[in-house]
Amino acid sequence: xxxxxxxxxxxxxxxxxxxxxxxxxxxxxxxxxxxxxxxxxxxxxxxxxxxxxxxxxxxxxxxxxxxxxxxxxxxxxxxxxxxxxxxxxxxxxxxxxxxxxxxxxxxxxxxxxxxxxxxxxxxxxxxxxxxxxxxxxxxxxxxxxxxxxxxxxxxxxxxxxxxxxxxxxxxxxxxxxxxxxxxxxxxxxxxxxxxxxxxxxxxxxxxxxxxxxxxxxxxxxxxxxxxxxxxxxxxxxxxxxxxxxxx
Amino acid sequence: xxxxxxxxxxxxxxxxxxxxxxxxxxxxxxxxxxxxxxxxxxxxxxxxxxxxxxxxxxxxxxxxxxxxxxxxxxxxxxxxxxxxxxxxxxxxxxxxxxxxxxxxxxxxxxxxxxxxxxxxxxxxxxxxxxxxxxxxxxxxxxxxxxxxxxxxxxxxxxxxxxxxxxxxxxxxxxxxxxxxxxxxxxxxxxxxxxxxxxxxxxxxxxxxxxxxxxxxxxxxxxxxxxxxxxxxxxxxxxxxxxxxxxxxxxxxxxxxxxxxxxxxxxxx
Numbered sequence: 001x002x003x004x005x006x007x008x009x010x011x012x013x014x015x016x017x018x019x020x021x022x023x024x025x026x027x028x029x030x031x032x033x034x035x036x037x038x039x040x041x042x043x044x045x046x047x048x049x050x051x052x053x054x055x056x057x058x059x060x061x062x063x064x065x066x067x068x069x070x071x072x073x074x075x076x077x078x079x080x081x082x083x084x085x086x087x088x089x090x091x092x093x094x095x096x097x098x099x100x101x102x103x104x105x106x107x108x109x110x111x112x113x114x115x116x117x118x119x120x121x122x123x124x125x126x127x128x129x130x131x132x133x134x135x136x137x138x139x140x141x142x143x144x145x146x147x148x149x150x151x152x153x154x155x156x157x158x159x160x161x162x163x164x165x166x167x168x169x170x171x172x173x174x175x176x177x178x179x180x181x182x183x184x185x186x187x188x189x190x191x192x193x194x195x196x197x198x199x200x201x202x203x204x205x206x207x208x209x210x211x212x213x214x215x216x217x218x219x220x221x222x223x224x225x226x227x228x229x230x231x232x233x234x235x236x237x238x239x240x241x242x243x244x245x246x247x
Numbered sequence: 248x249x250x251x252x253x254x255x256x257x258x259x260x261x262x263x264x265x266x267x268x269x270x271x272x273x274x275x276x277x278x279x280x281x282x283x284x285x286x287x288x289x290x291x292x293x294x295x296x297x298x299x300x301x302x303x304x305x306x307x308x309x310x311x312x313x314x315x316x317x318x319x320x321x322x323x324x325x326x327x328x329x330x331x332x333x334x335x336x337x338x339x340x341x342x343x344x345x346x347x348x349x350x351x352x353x354x355x356x357x358x359x360x361x362x363x364x365x366x367x368x369x370x371x372x373x374x375x376x377x378x379x380x381x382x383x384x385x386x387x388x389x390x391x392x393x394x395x396x397x398x399x400x401x402x403x404x405x406x407x408x409x410x411x412x413x414x415x416x417x418x419x420x421x422x423x424x425x426x427x428x429x430x431x432x433x434x435x436x437x438x439x440x441x442x443x444x445x446x447x448x449x450x451x452x453x454x455x456x457x458x459x460x461x462x463x464x465x466x467x468x469x470x471x472x473x474x475x476x477x478x479x480x481x482x483x484x485x486x487x488x489x490x491x492x493x494x495x496x497x498x499x500x501x502x503x504x505x506x507x508x509x510x511x512x513x514x515x
Contacts, residue, residue: 052349081349083345091270107255
């Protein structure tokens with residue numbers, strides 16, 4: 001089976017400052033991988049490279065087998081993204097925002113409207129489709145963004161701290177929805193966060209600190225091999241000092 | 248299938264820009280107020296101070312308001328181009344630029360579509376301005392209003408491409424004030440928009456040379472001649488060459504491996 005996301009020997013530097021140092025991991029279809037790391041760990045740089053805002057000079061990123069640098073169009077077609085900041089147009093309605101995204105992916109209007117209905121209904125947002133995005137609260141905006149990221153049926157969903165600034169019920173709803181998608185649609189998810197309570201027992205974990213991977217694998221396996229009690233402890237132990245910890 | 252995808256994407260980008268424009272009425276009004284103030288106040292006051300001799304494309308003595316109208320159309324396109332680039336910097340800060348860049352189409356194509364969208368808005372503003380100028384008795388021959396369409400499109404694309412190029416250099420929105428001082432004002436005042444070349448030559452031959460080779464001047468002259476159903480070949484070649492130069496540099500600026508984006512650095 002081809003991995004939804006394959007990262008091999010990836011390094012990146014801003015001038016002399018190294019942001020990522022030879023990292024490697026993969027995300028399989030039907031797998032939710034949590035990318036844990038404190039601020040400045042290199043999460044945003046990694047996301048910028050996967051979404052091809054910059055090109056990596058060292059290493060390789062492949063989406064469903066397509067090299068992001070050499071086969072970028074095929075690779076990007078497989079990718080759905082929810083960025084950290086809201087990227088919806090506040091002056092346009094929910095439907096107008098989603099239709100714009102569908103057009104960028106070459107989806108015709110009829111097909112787009114059908115998919116918009118499907119995705120919004122799944123998130124209980126369909127009846128609010130005519131409202132301007134400005135009128136929605138933070139949680140609802142996030143739901144629309146997730147619906148948008150799924151419109152073109154991607155194989156990999158990238159979520160860059162999507163729950164920052166949301167209240168607890170909204171956060172829980174989004175966490176549950178994404179985990180349901182992984183199970184029901186065999187979607188691969190890479191979720192960057194620093195909120196430990198968003199991690200499910202079945203999830204995989206990649207702990208990034210100062211541009212290096214400090215641990216990666218199934219959460220249960222990491223806990224078993226380290227003897228640490230929970231993901232919080234894993235995060236704390238691996239990101240508070242530069243020593244120790246399995247790689 | 249691919250061509251349909253390209254077509255839908257361009258239609259989507261242009262449609263979004265027009266929708267945004269319609270929803271932001273204050274933007275439309277302010278885009279019109281600026282040239283109208285120049286026309287009604289500046290030009291009226293300047294009329295006595297500046298006599299315009301007969302020079303092509305004009306075949307008779309003209310009022311200063313008539314002379315300045317193509318220059319003000321250029322001004323609309325210039326400000327619109329810069330406004331588009333401002334919104335690109337804003338979009339990049341807010342992330343929606345990344346949303347565009349992550350869709351599976353070549354980056355040069357997305358930038359060109361964005362440019363077409365911005366130009367469409369600028370051309371609409373120009374026609375609205377011409378409508379008001381018509382009521383103010385500044386009237387060109389009717390076919391001229393059709394002739395200027397390609398001139399407005401090319402001028403708008405050239406100035407928009409310049410804005411796009413600038414937006415690839417500007418890291419933050421705050422730096423945009425510098426664009427006003429170092430790009431918009433010199434381009435506008437050092438041009439044939441407000442005074443004819445021979446008049447500038449009288450006071451400063453150097454300034455006249457700078458004005459002659461200013462791409463904004465050439466875009467204005469292209470529009471001026473077109474409005475009177477005449478074709479200014481030199482202005483067309485110059486404007487088209489400037490467009491190709493600016494768009495080429497802008498595409499390079501947004502290139503993921505070579506562009507300024509890499510040097511600017513990311514979030515963390």
